[in-house]
Amino acid sequence: MVTTSKKSERVPSANLNRRVERSRHAILTTAFELLSEGGVASFSVDEVARRSGVAKTTIYRHWPTREALVIDACSRMIAEQETPDTGSLEGDVTAILVEIAHLLPTANWSFVLPSIVDTAERNPEFAEIHSRIQRGHAAPLREVLQRAVGRGELSAHADVSTIVAALLGPLFYRRWFSREPIDDPFVKAIIKGVLASL
């Protein structure tokens, strides 16, 4: 996105303007907020302009279409999660799932994700974003599982994808489908069940 040029001395601003940065930030922040509240469907450029105080003209100076802005805002919603290293598979998995269980009812992205999933059902661009978000969620689990294989704690034949689904699936199910609370006993029961059957 950053303009690169061979003759960097005549470029108006090698590092972006402060004003531009301010505008973009204000717009994106409001876009986040709006997405969290109403999802992708009810997102409108006019409303972003109203709330952010930035003129609609300026928004269209930075993003060519509404679609582009929504996609940009969604892309920055990917939850970066740290990968724990407790030494044991059970410890790692527990740390990850407890963290997710804590985020699921509160984090902003958990309110927007259904909207993205829905849109992704018919829109390839959103399918791509969704895929990236998804990989982000599963990445720490995949890593600790691979490590467990390396330590010999887990069979090299174990199907990591299946285990991830068995661990994350029930939590996601409770958040968006059965809408039951995701408390500690539940998380522990899921972990115990999955690890016991390996």
Place this chain on the structure above:
Amino acid sequence: MVTTSKKSERVPSANLNRRVERSRHAILTTAFELLSEGGVASFSVDEVARRSGVAKTTIYRHWPTREALVIDACSRMIAEQETPDTGSLEGDVTAILVEIAHLLPTANWSFVLPSIVDTAERNPEFAEIHSRIQRGHAAPLREVLQRAVGRGELSAHADVSTIVAALLGPLFYRRWFSREPIDDPFVKAIIKGVLASL
């Protein structure tokens, strides 16, 4: 919805008109189709009128608002599923999950459900519909689990809700989140894992 009156002889039509029935059916069929294609957000009464050939005026004679029509159409999307009785818990659970695994990538409701989930996140009426759909999905599982408890095949202390989440969660996860195929080996692996840890 059916009009009941004490003086049934003076009522214009005790059993509804054929015309009314035809109109309602044409409208609902088109509404289904439209929902399957674009979800709740992109659903419009004008489009239903265009496709069904039924005048918009007529649609509003039967449903007071767009909202009411969408809700009615969604309500009829609940998948009725039969409860198997193979004699063993594993047999019953397998029958149910294989059936769901087969429906998930194909059934109409699977394309609309994300949209309903998303809408339910902010709209109580849709939350209610979603809840009914959800109970419908889980009902057969709950029943065979209860039966297993009755037979002594399953401890009376077993947490049925947790087991349902452990079984359905991974399948739903693959359909809408990781978007991986839900093949027979996967389903079997999930069932084996859950039942083994009881």
Place this chain on the structure above:
DNA sequence: ATATAACGATACGATACAGTATCGTATCGT
């Protein structure tokens, strides 16, 4: 055969939204 109810066609008002155009002003880098 006829009255009643349902229907179709069309037009309408109100609102929301995407995206563009214009023009004057404020801010930035130098």
Place this chain on the structure above:
DNA sequence: ACGATACGATACTGTATCGTATCGTTATAT
């Protein structure tokens, strides 16, 4: 200080939608 650039305000076009109003036509039950 000054020129380039970004910004704000406003207005505008075009479209989509909801929901209503009107009125003539058709199907229905009896």
